[in-house]
Amino acid sequence: MKRYIAFLKGINLGKRRPPMSQLQALFQDMGFVDVETFIASGNILFATTTADVQKLEARIAQHLASALGYDVDTFVRTAEEVSEIGRSKLFSEDGKAGVTIHVGFMQQELPKEIAKKLVAIATEHDEFLVVGREYYWLCRIRTSESDVWKLPAIKALKLPTATLRNLSSIRKLTAKHFKTS
Numbered sequence: 001m002k003r004y005i006a007f008l009k010g011i012n013l014g015k016r017r018p019p020m021s022q023l024q025a026l027f028q029d030m031g032f033v034d035v036e037t038f039i040a041s042g043n044i045l046f047a048t049t050t051a052d053v054q055k056l057e058a059r060i061a062q063h064l065a066s067a068l069g070y071d072v073d074t075f076v077r078t079a080e081e082v083s084e085i086g087r088s089k090l091f092s093e094d095g096k097a098g099v100t101i102h103v104g105f106m107q108q109e110l111p112k113e114i115a116k117k118l119v120a121i122a123t124e125h126d127e128f129l130v131v132g133r134e135y136y137w138l139c140r141i142r143t144s145e146s147d148v149w150k151l152p153a154i155k156a157l158k159l160p161t162a163t164l165r166n167l168s169s170i171r172k173l174t175a176k177h178f179k180t181s
Contacts, residue, residue, distance in 0.1 A: 008042030009073035009163035075105035086174035101167040
């Protein structure tokens with residue numbers, strides 16, 4: 001069995017606040033084993049013999065929509081992929097006080113031209129990098145104070161649906177649940 005993490009978008013916002021125990025049970029209903037949650041923000045760890053990540057994403061999203069009554073965008077990564085993300089040090093400012101790095105999980109890689117345009121969008125406070133099916137957003141101020149997502153250049157990209165996680169949370173998840181090398 002292979003270990004995976006499902007990152008659920010917006011599961012802890014507004015009226016979308018199912019208890020983590022309910023999400024755990026919904027994953028068990030799908031036949032997944034070793035199901036655990038990590039912090040109340042839609043991070044579900046599970047194991048399955050299924051190897052097709054796109055099929056897993058579709059199956060999970062469909063089951064959650066049926067059970068919860070609303071769509072839940074789902075992004076699945078292997079334990080190895082998440083561990084690699086946690087070990088990454090893509091920005092020289094990683095770890096400095098006042099700097100936050102978020103990881104944007106997408107279902108597919110960005111087309112190269114869009115990835116280049118996203119990386120080219122830099123402000124005094126914000127920078128982006130794209131690696132595979134993730135983009136990384138470095139923010140040198142409080143993320144809630146950044147206006148980068150309001151920029152016309154960002155809006156023009158029409159980025160696909162993604163879910164953001166703080167890189168420090170990813171590192172805590174991997175430290176708690178996976179052996180890292």
